[in-house]
Amino acid sequence: MHRNLKLIITREYLARVKNKTFVVMTFLSPLIMTAMFFLVYYLTMVNNQEVKTIGILDPTSLYTYEANSTDNFQFKKYENTDLNSALIDVMEKEYDGLLYIPKEIESSDYESEIEFFSNAAGNAIISKIENDISKIITNKKLEKAGVDISKLNDAKTRIDLKIENFSGEKTSKIESYIKIFFGGIAGYLIMMFIIIYGNMIMRSVIEEKTNRIVEIIISSVKPVDLMLGKIIGTSLAGVTQFVLWTIIGSFLLVVVSSVFGVEINQVNHTATAIENNEFAYILQSVMNLPILLLCVMFIIYFVLGYFLYSAIYAAIGAAVDSETDTQQFMFPIIMPLMLAVYVGFFSVINNPHGMISVVFSHIPLTSPIVMLMRIPFGVAWWEILISVLILMISVFMMVRIGAKIYKVGILKYGKKPTFKEMFKWLKY
C-alpha cells in the first residue's frame, strides 16, 4: 500500500504543478510584487523631491523664514502688501500656500489669528509650520521671562533606557520589534499557506467527487491513503511554489537593483551614515535571535498545523457536492486562524508570556501561529514540548476524524450535510 500512497502523492503533485493557474501565479506574482515595490519606491521618491513653495505675509517678522527653509520647503516673503494682493500673487505663481500672521501675539491662543491659505494643505506642510511657529513663540516667551535659551538647550537631556533581561543580555524596544517581526512573518506565512493550500485540497476533493472518479479510486486504495496522498502532494506543490518564489524574487531583486543600482546605493549610503549604529544594532539583534530554534520550530509547527487544518479541509470537501456549499463550513476554519494572528499581534507584543499568550500557544488550532510568535521572546523548552505534543495528538485525532468523514462523505451525493449529520458519520 506504500506504493499506492507514493503514486497518489505524485499524481496530486503533478496535477497541482501542471495547472495553468499555478504556473501563472508562481512566475507572475514575484514579477508583480517587484513591480509594485518599485512603483511605490519611485512614487515616494518623486513625492519627496517635490519642493513646496509657501508665501509668507508676516508684518510682525515673527516667522524667520530664512532659517526654516529646507530642501523640501521654500518660503517667499511678502512685504508692504495687503492680504488680498498677496493671495492673488500666490495663486498666479501657483505656490502651495500662504501663511498670514496679522499681528504680534500676546495671548496663548493663536488659532484664530494665524491663517494658512492653501488648496492642497498636505499634512507635512501644516505640521511643519505649526511646529515651527509654536517653537518660535515658546522661545520668545521664555526669553521674555528671562530664560537663556542657549542654557536651556544645553540642559536638555535625552534618555534611552538600557534594557537588559535578568541574565544580563541586552534587549531594547527595537529588539522586541524585530522579534515580533520575525515571529509575525513566520506565523503569517503559516496562516496564508494553510488557507491557500487548504482550499486547494478541498477543491481537489470536490473535483474528484463531482467527477465521480472517487469510487473507482477507493476500490483500489484506502480512502485514508487517498486523503493523505492529497494533503502531502498538495503541500509539496506549495513548498515548490514558495521555493520558486524565493529564487525568482531574489533574482529579480538582483537584476532590478543593478538597473537602479546607483539610487539604491545612495539610499543605503545615507541610511548607514545617519543610522550606522542603529543598523549594526539591528543586525546584531537579528543575530541574537534563536534563529536555529525558530527555523526548526517553524518547520515542525508548519507541518503539524498544516496537517491539522488540511484534514478539516479535506473532510469538508468530501461532505459537500460543490464549492458554493462550503461557505457555511469556512467560518469555523478561518476564525481560529484569524484569532491566532490577532492574539499574536496584540497580546504577544504586549506581554509575550502573559496568560492569554500562553493559553493560545497551547490550543492546537492556534498554537502553530501564536507559539511561533512567542519563540523569539524566549520560551521554556518544556512549554514548547507540551504545545507540540498537544498539537501532535490533535493532528493524529483530527486526521482520523477527517478520514472518517471523508470516507463516508465522498460516496454521498445530493443533500448538503449539517454538522450534526457529519458527526453521525463518525459512527458508521
Next chain:
Amino acid sequence: MIVAQNINKSFGKHQALTNFSIEIPEQSIYGLLGPNGAGKTTFLRILNQISVPDSGEILINNELLKKSDIQHIGYLPEERGLYKSMKVGEQILYLAQLKGLSKTEAKKRMFEWFEKLKIEDWSQKKIQDLSKGMAQKIQFIVTVIHQPKLLIFDEPFSGFDPVNAQIIKDQILALNRQGTTILFSTHRMESVEELCNHMALIHQSHKVLDGKVSEIKNSFKNNTFEVKLETENSELVLSSLQPRFELHQIKAFSNHLEFQMKAADNFSENDILRELIQLGKVQAFAERIPSVNEIFIQKVAGYAS
C-alpha cells in the same frame, strides 16, 4: 467461488443488508437484481472493501476476503467518471498502477486494449475533449486492464449508448469465456436476463431468491401455455375449454384465436395438445416461461404478506 455469509450492514437507522448470503460460482455470469435502494450497491462496495459489513463475512475460494484481493477485482461503479484534465494515457496508467500493475506492463496492456477497441490514437487526448461514449470505453479499459478474476459492474448499461453497450457486452462475454467471473447488478431486470446464468433477487435489504436462472425459471413455470389456433368458431372453442382451463389474454381474430391457458398440474403438454387439435389447426403452442420481472413481483408480493 465467492461466498457471502450473513452480511449485515446499516447506515444509522437505515438497514441496507439483512442476513445477506449468496454464492457466486467460478466463471459464472451472476446477476444481482432488485429495485433501487434494495442494497445491491452496498453489497458491491463491501465486496470491493470500500465499506465494511457490521457482521458476516466474505470468502473467496474458502479464504476470508483480504486487502490484496483488490488486485483481482475489476469494479465499474454506477457513478463513474475520470479526471477531466488528465490525459487518457496518464489516467489509465495511474489507475492500473494503483491496481498493482507495473508501469511497463500497464502500458503494454493499455495499447492492446486500444487496439481491440480501435482507439489507438487517443492516449494524448484529455478526457474533457472526449465524448461521453468515448469516455465510457476508457472506463471499461480501466476496469479490466489488470485482468481481474472477478469483474463487477454496477448498472453496467445505464448511460451507454446502444452501439457501445453492444461492444462492451461482447467484450464482457469474451472475458467470461476466458474464465473471468462476472457480477452484474441492475434494477432493470430484463436488461441482463439474457446474459446471466445465475442470479439473486434482493428486496429491501433481504435476499428473496437465488440460484441458476434456468432452474429458477423452471420452478416458476405454472403449466401455462401460449396458444395460436386457427378456427372459424371461436365461441365454440372457448366454451369447450373454459370449464377445465383458466384462459387469459384472449384475442379473437377473424379466422384465428390467441390466448394463454393455465392447466392443472396433472395435464402434460401432450394432453393439452390432444385437446386443442380437436378444436382446430394449432399454429403455435409453447409453454410460457415467466420473466425475471414477473418472478420478482410474485416473490416480493409473497414476501410482503
